[in-house]
Amino acid sequence: KVQTTPEDVYRRNEALSLLPAGQLPRILPTPAVIREGGATVVLDPKNGIVYEPVFRAEADYLSLLMAKVFGKPVLTAQGTTGKAAVRLVKDASITGKEAYKLQVQEDGITIFASTNAGIFYGIQSLRQLLPLTAKGTATLPAVQVEDAPRFAFRSFSLDVARNFHSKAQVLRMLDVMSVYKVNTLHLHMSDDEGWRVEIAGLPELTQIGGRRAHTLDEMESLQPAYGSGPDAGNAAGTGWYTRADYIEILRYAKARHIKVIPEVEMPGHGRAAIKAMEARAAKLAKAGDPNANAYRLSDPDDKSQYRSVQEWKDNVMNPALPSTYKFIEKVTTELAAMHAEAGAPLDIIHMGGDETPGGVWEKSPACQKLLAESAELNHVDDLWIYFYDKVAQIVNKQGMQLYGWEEAGMRRTQLDGNNVMIVNPVFGNRNFQLDVWNNVMGGGMEDLSYRLANGGYKVVLSGVANYYFDMAYQRDYDEPGFYWGGYVDLDKPFYFIPLDLYKNAKEDDAGNPLPASIFVGKDRLTAYGASNIVGIQSALWSETVKSPERLEYMVLPKLLGMAERAWAPDPAWTKDLAGYNEAWNKFANVVGQREIPRLATLNGG
Ligand code: TNX
Structure with a gap:
């Protein structure tokens, strides 16, 4: 490759190395806070989506996304309790207009936000933890995410x-x-x-x-x-x-x-x-x-x-x-x-x-x-x-x-x-x-x-x-x-x-x-x-x-x-x-290994 500007010489073309799939960043763009401890959680789409009434549109959206992953319809139901594959919960303590929390843990997967936009972004993060397609159930990494954008x-x-x-x-x-x-x-x-x-x-x-x-x-x-x-x-x-x-x-x-x-x-x-x-x-x-x-x-x-x-x-x-x-x-x-x-x-x-x-x-x-x-x-x-x-x-x-x-x-x-x-x-x-x-x-x-x-x-x-x-x-x-x-x-x-x-x-x-x-x-x-x-x-x-x-x-x-x-x-x-090179390597890997394949299959949703 040809170097193009002095800045290029400074920044780019450190050799990239292939990362194992398990080392890819979980969510792109990078969330404000993400914690993971190595455990996994099984998502069974049969358990459906439970949502608070204000999040109905987001529940329908998630249902369609999951239907594409699992190859069959995913039910949604209003409520706050009961069995659920994913729960969409209103949490007024999350104040950012686009902020959300995502919990993927043993007792279930929950997205918390005070706004519809927050829930929507929580869904996009959850989507990245899911495989592009799955048979029956999917196994996700257990994570705790607290997220909000740097720029509005x-x-x-x-x-x-x-x-x-x-x-x-x-x-x-x-x-x-x-x-x-x-x-x-x-x-x-x-x-x-x-x-x-x-x-x-x-x-x-x-x-x-x-x-x-x-x-x-x-x-x-x-x-x-x-x-x-x-x-x-x-x-x-x-x-x-x-x-x-x-x-x-x-x-x-x-x-x-x-x-x-x-x-x-x-x-x-x-x-x-x-x-x-x-x-x-x-x-x-x-x-x-x-x-x-x-x-x-x-x-x-x-x-x-x-x-x-x-x-x-x-x-x-x-x-x-x-x-x-x-x-x-x-x-x-x-x-x-x-x-x-x-x-x-x-x-x-x-x-x-x-x-x-x-x-x-x-x-x-x-x-x-x-x-x-x-x-x-x-x-x-x-x-x-x-x-x-x-x-x-x-x-x-x-x-x-x-x-x-x-x-x-x-x-x-x-x-x-x-x-x-x-x-x-x-x-x-x-x-x-x-x-x-x-x-x-x-x-x-x-x-x-x-x-x-x-x-x-x-x-x-x-x-x-x-x-x-x-x-x-x-x-x-x-x-x-x-x-x-x-x-x-x-x-x-x-x-x-x-x-x-x-x-x-x-x-x-x-x-x-x-x-x-x-x-x-x-x-x-x-x-x-x-x-x-x-x-x-x-x-x-x-x-x-x-x-x-x-x-x-x-x-x-x-x-x-x-x-x-x-x-x-x-x-x-x-x-x-050095920190830049490591971050760039991770980013290039996640784009190449996970996101380009996603983009290639993205179709209506
Ligand atoms: C500059 S920068 C433009 C556009 C051109 C573009 C092509 C700016 C606001 N205007 O009219 O399409 O360059 O790169």
């Missing part, structure tokens, strides 16, 4: 915009996520290449925006963007979730204690929506409708010239048009309505913000007029704050927390074209949450997540170098994927050290200097900043992902490394390379 926010972000991914595939990913206690699905539902969810009253969004190339002319003239450009032959380029599909996804996720956060990309990466709304305006104008431009996102007279990272020149919404905000309000209202219908209230929404190119809005008459009339807005750069302030007001009014990419909390300065943090109490006071992706090693931004957290933003650690699953596994021409943020194999999400990157900034415990390129960031995390770091997110961007097989190849098993880091307690090995 454990997320997988899936780009269904660049290439569409079907509802069935999303449901399958929700099943995988639930095994590893990943509790958030961030759906990147719109981008330059596509708009992927039906919005009542704006049919053009899907009928025009949900197709890869929005017109035939465009197909011929547009530049492909890193493999994601117009491609008439690629079926994945066209597709969207109907209202009913989206509601079904939400319900399926809710049953698995997973929150779905929709993302509406703006103001950049907005081409599909912009083109759809231009087509709507043209159609309505032709029919003489005086409100033809009601939802328009672009200024028809804008002569600004720019190129986005992916080479688009017309993909940024205009912040000076009232119709832009009408569009945002309409879309968020319709999304909220679908969430309400699914019983999964929309209390946080992702409103994009990444990669808006320099040069935008400069020659838009609408923007120039706004700047001329406003006392506070002096420069086109100020429109960024103006825009996100209005977006915040729209979503906050609907009871939603605002969430975005890191750039949403920063702005491009006219001086040097760099992004600087907006120290703006307007956003901070509203609990603005940001995905911080820029930890590309050696780029000088490694401390960005800390700076933003210290500055009052809620921060989700989403570093490219560790958590972008569209990065190829290895430097090898046969490996698919990008590599602009390095190579992301299973070890990268595993060895990321949240909240600790700068603790040992100069040398390791043996006094060996660490490669300087890792530590070019300057700012350390304050205690206040640490309290603002809510969790970890992994992301699969889908420019290069055109099939379900490719999707699963890129995500699995990397997702397990992310789940481990987001749920497991702060690992002791962060100061000790």
Whole structure:
């Protein structure tokens, strides 16, 4: 294997050794506390599941899981006493929202929690103690588990915009996520290449925006963007979730204690929506409708010239048009309505913000007029704050927390074209949450997540170098994927050290200097900043992902490394390379020996 970065040399490729099955970690992600004494317990599914009434849904879920293992139905009964293979018990003394206790002992198997989510995670832990299939009864190790997650926010972000991914595939990913206690699905539902969810009253969004190339002319003239450009032959380029599909996804996720956060990309990466709304305006104008431009996102007279990272020149919404905000309000209202219908209230929404190119809005008459009339807005750069302030007001009014990419909390300065943090109490006071992706090693931004957290933003650690699953596994021409943020194999999400990157900034415990390129960031995390770091997110961007097989190849098993880091307690090995190697060896073994076989058989549940 080829070493890829200095960090690789430091961390990886200590020889792995095969562990005997009995030495594998029992539960993944690693629980906060697990005790075992070597005894075993026999589980007889004939004894059924006994549950307290509030845990009925979880009992049914467990019954289905056990039926798959034992090949026959497993009965459930309400109650607290009597014979049982597994008991689900309410325990108000367990206070964490996702916390649970699992006892596997001589007199029975019991899961205790005060919440449904806690019971659900106890079930997932129990599942890992069971064999994949068993005849008659199963023998489990006797264990005492007391568990709760390290981070409340454990997320997988899936780009269904660049290439569409079907509802069935999303449901399958929700099943995988639930095994590893990943509790958030961030759906990147719109981008330059596509708009992927039906919005009542704006049919053009899907009928025009949900197709890869929005017109035939465009197909011929547009530049492909890193493999994601117009491609008439690629079926994945066209597709969207109907209202009913989206509601079904939400319900399926809710049953698995997973929150779905929709993302509406703006103001950049907005081409599909912009083109759809231009087509709507043209159609309505032709029919003489005086409100033809009601939802328009672009200024028809804008002569600004720019190129986005992916080479688009017309993909940024205009912040000076009232119709832009009408569009945002309409879309968020319709999304909220679908969430309400699914019983999964929309209390946080992702409103994009990444990669808006320099040069935008400069020659838009609408923007120039706004700047001329406003006392506070002096420069086109100020429109960024103006825009996100209005977006915040729209979503906050609907009871939603605002969430975005890191750039949403920063702005491009006219001086040097760099992004600087907006120290703006307007956003901070509203609990603005940001995905911080820029930890590309050696780029000088490694401390960005800390700076933003210290500055009052809620921060989700989403570093490219560790958590972008569209990065190829290895430097090898046969490996698919990008590599602009390095190579992301299973070890990268595993060895990321949240909240600790700068603790040992100069040398390791043996006094060996660490490669300087890792530590070019300057700012350390304050205690206040640490309290603002809510969790970890992994992301699969889908420019290069055109099939379900490719999707699963890129995500699995990397997702397990992310789940481990987001749920497991702060690992002791962060100061000790030998400890790290042992932990990594165990992790690689359990993934390879037990979890990959599970994933291969996982099907509907
Ligand atoms: C960057 S980092 C993007 C996406 C691309 C991805 C490809 C960020 C928020 N945006 O638009 O799909 O790189 O790796």
